Amino acid sequence: MTASMTRFVIDKSDLRKAKTLSAPLPDLQPGEILLKVDSFAFTANNITYAELGERMAYWNFFPAGNGQESNLGVVPVWGFADVTDSRHEAIGPGERIFGFFPMATHAVLQPVKLTDNSFVDATEHRKALPPAYNFYVRTTGDAAFLPDREGLQALLRPLFITAFLIDDFLADEDFFGAGQVILSSASSKTAFGLAWLLRRRGKTEVIGLTSAGNRAFVEGLGCYDRVLLYDDIAKLNATKPAVYVDFAGSAAVRTTIHQHFGEALKYSCAVGLSHREMNPPGKNLPGPKPVFFFAPDRIKKRTQDWGRGGIDTRFGDAMGDFLPHAGKWLTVIEGSGAASVEAAWQATLAGQAKPDEGQMLSLWE
Known part of the structure; x- marks a missing residue:
């Protein structure tokens, strides 16, 4: 040694x-x-x-x-x-x-x-x-460990658990009455994991926002009902209640979403910082104040609700279903x-x- x-x-x-x-x-x-x-x-x-x-x-x-x-x-x-x-x-x-x-x-x-x-x-x-x-x-x-897929598991498990918990949270809140869930940084692994889970539920329209360079990849995932460029946010139906899940942390994108939807935006969930902006706006935006999603808090709640075994079983089942799809992408x-x-x-x-x-x-x- x-x-x-x-x-x-x-x-x-x-x-x-x-x-x-x-x-x-x-x-x-x-x-x-x-x-x-x-x-x-x-x-x-x-x-x-x-x-x-x-x-x-x-x-x-x-x-x-x-x-x-x-x-x-x-x-x-x-x-x-x-x-x-x-x-x-x-x-x-x-x-x-x-x-x-x-x-x-x-x-x-x-x-x-x-x-x-x-x-x-x-x-x-x-x-x-x-x-x-x-x-x-x-x-x-x-039960969720697959020896022949260690790479995918290490890459996706910590990201997919966040997606799994956001999906669970939104479903538990009945999507705040929204008919569409909009995800920024749609090419990110956590985002398309969430999109896959939401699409599987079939309760809302799932829309991905991405850059021109990543558009073909995001469309090819098959996880999103629609894929739009950031410049096309104005094309979204502003009268249809929406939830925004922000993986990008872009000040410009977040502000545009809030201004576009106003009160039709029912929940604004801040998750990531893929656009490298450390202090995206949270105050003085139209609509709801963005709320940071901290996965450990949700794990604590569901551990109390389901027990540790309950989380492991549910997550293991979802992860087992997701990995074969992720392996294609x-x-x-x-x-x-x-x-x-x-x-x-x-x-x-x-x-x-x-x-x-x-x-x-x-x-x-």
């Missing part, structure tokens, strides 16, 4: 500045496990984690260090890891885990609340953070080593990621 770990770190004040750092592997304490982070998905969602690192405490999950490293952050990613060493009586080397990891070669977790298919990380500094990110899947007992691109990881980071930060590709990366050469 290597005696050191490598981390990919970002300058919090300038996300374009990135580098790798090496550090000795820590000595395991009783109850801890050491994992080799085998591979992780990388999407625009991880850029959002960095952009909201201070505001939403994403930097706090895997601290980069103190002193001269105080300006550096480790971006969380979703992926697969193998237990290589353990001082936990119920988890041994060789077990494969899916969950929230650092962009690094290794991670140390302290599992508690074990079931056959999951555990929670109880590392002290993470106890105050949202529980949904501290939940880990033991793949041998996970997405090509998994693999990359290994620090150079590949930095290239993916810089390209995605610059908005150059292709909607029909998903990246599975590793810091292992």
